[in-house]
Amino acid sequence: MAELDLAEVNQRLESAEPPQILEWAWQQFAPRIAATSSFQSQSLPLLHMITRVTPEMPVFFLDTGFHFQETLEFRDRLMAEWGLRVQNLSAEMGHVAFGRQYGQLHNTNPDLCCFINKVEPLRLAKAGLDAWITGIRRDQTDTRRDATIVSLERDGAYKICPMLNWTKQDVWRYINRHELPVHPLLSQGYMSIGCAPCTRPIVDGEDERSGRWAGTNKTECGLHLDSTPKKG
Numbered sequence: 001m002a003e004l005d006l007a008e009v010n011q012r013l014e015s016a017e018p019p020q021i022l023e024w025a026w027q028q029f030a031p032r033i034a035a036t037s038s039f040q041s042q043s044l045p046l047l048h049m050i051t052r053v054t055p056e057m058p059v060f061f062l063d064t065g066f067h068f069q070e071t072l073e074f075r076d077r078l079m080a081e082w083g084l085r086v087q088n089l090s091a092e093m094g095h096v097a098f099g100r101q102y103g104q105l106h107n108t109n110p111d112l113c114c115f116i117n118k119v120e121p122l123r124l125a126k127a128g129l130d131a132w133i134t135g136i137r138r139d140q141t142d143t144r145r146d147a148t149i150v151s152l153e154r155d156g157a158y159k160i161c162p163m164l165n166w167t168k169q170d171v172w173r174y175i176n177r178h179e180l181p182v183h184p185l186l187s188q189g190y191m192s193i194g195c196a197p198c199t200r201p202i203v204d205g206e207d208e209r210s211g212r213w214a215g216t217n218k219t220e221c222g223l224h225l226d227s228t229p230k231k232g
């Protein structure tokens, strides 16, 4: 894998449209590249662009064992209708053993729960990759505001964010223009959807991610933080 001049690449890609960034990433890293998706409504533009620009790209889904049934059905529907090459990633110990050993860990130590069910499975899957694609946007959280389109992570893989400069309005313009399906729970107020125990619907005036880990200081699952939580 060739080492990138990150300053030069980011300057060039900062004004590029998401499909151009996807195409560049595929040309640069295929086949050692994959995308991740949580299969919520706002994931749809990136998934749709993948079907058009880089249809061979694998799409990782972090199957924590705590998703809404509607999310799993939405993922399956998009796989079938769009031909997405989805790979489910789970904790090595499996959902049953996790429940037996940790029970309701999301109530007592959500950082560790996310680490076991999301961060570690992705870390293992990324061991065979040079780059991964994620759909995060700068307008979603304060921690994402300073992200760059391409960055080098501690594990040596490049992280590429084609949607970084899009706004919530851009996402919905794209969904409406292409008449894309939306997550079945959107109509019940779930603007941003993660695991069922850690997601609630939002009300008018709240920002789209305020239903995630509501009532706690947690705003990220850890995939975008590059850190390890404390046990206990």
Ligand code: SF4
Binding pocket: 064, 066, 105, 106, 109, 110, 111, 113, 114, 115, 117, 118, 194, 195, 196, 197, 198, 221
């Ligand atoms: S979002 Fe909640 S249930 Fe899902 S892995 Fe994180 S803490 Fe566990």
